[in-house]
Amino acid sequence: MKESGWTVGKVAQRCGVNISTLHFYEKKGLIRSWRNAGNQRRYKADVLRRVSVIKAAQKMGISLESIKQAFATLPDQRTPTANDWKKLSKGWQGELNARIAYLERLRDSLTGCIGCGCLSMKNCPIYNEDDKLAAEGSGPVILDRAKKSMLA
Amino acid sequence: MKESGWTVGKVAQRCGVNISTLHFYEKKGLIRSWRNAGNQRRYKADVLRRVSVIKAAQKMGISLESIKQAFATLPDQRTPTANDWKKLSKGWQGELNARIAYLERLRDSLTGCIGCGCLSMKNCPIYNEDDKLAAEGSGPVILDRAKKSMLA
DNA sequence: GCTTTACCTCAACCTTGCTTGAGGTATTAA
């Protein structure tokens, strides 16, 4: 008989990830499922968006741990609305802007600095870019870990 | 008696990396040293620039393997000149520009896409960004691997 | 000359983000 919920295989196919990846995300607490009578996983439709958001966030360079923390701000009892997701992505936009700005500064000083040899100095703009960005403190607090890892 | 060349400790201190990192880079073929009478490593001064360039490139998201390949284009017999380094960094600027453009596209479609739920679709601009950037093919051939890894 | 600090090698371990395989059960299609 036809049961409710998405099977792991369907979700994997739809999201373009491996089944093992979904198991992995579940173990990490990024997605949830319930079990049917035969102990097989079943998912609510919103798992599709979750997985997609995970993939998008990863492309920004955000770690699974940070994604998990951001997900923790989503409503627990009800399925997240478009608005809930929007809020989440707004936070990441700040992150993304900081990262873009960082890479732009890197680009703009790259040739000069690599060429001039100042890279090994304590006062080189590229060499010390870390601290500047870290000191900026833009973006939501919840993303602090992501920011750190981005700069590591 | 005072020998010529930098010791591993001095290089580490000057570059702000661990000694173990220098050993590691040497094992990977990114830097070179000779040994003194007591089997200790000694470095030419240009190792400072090499390490600095490695660190700068890593901040751009370039893998050690790609950095190694880029280093392979440097002159083998003589110490690289400022101009040699400049050429190298020019190649990476293309890389960096592509990455910046990628993140900008990501940023610009982020809120809309995460909010609307199209992320799981085959035609979502975020979800398929990979292919677009991969298809652009900008930047030197030698950096192909870096580009792949950046998108992975 | 002695002590402290620096250095050596090699192997094992760490984190992130998964993948692979073995051995076994459920579900589905013909």
Added chain:
DNA sequence: TTAATACCTCAAGCAAGGTTGAGGTAAAGC
């Protein structure tokens, strides 16, 4: 009903980029 898929768990493995520790030698300072 039976074969083919799909799914389950758990452990191990992989790749990148290092770090840590043990056991031992070299160099430097007083």
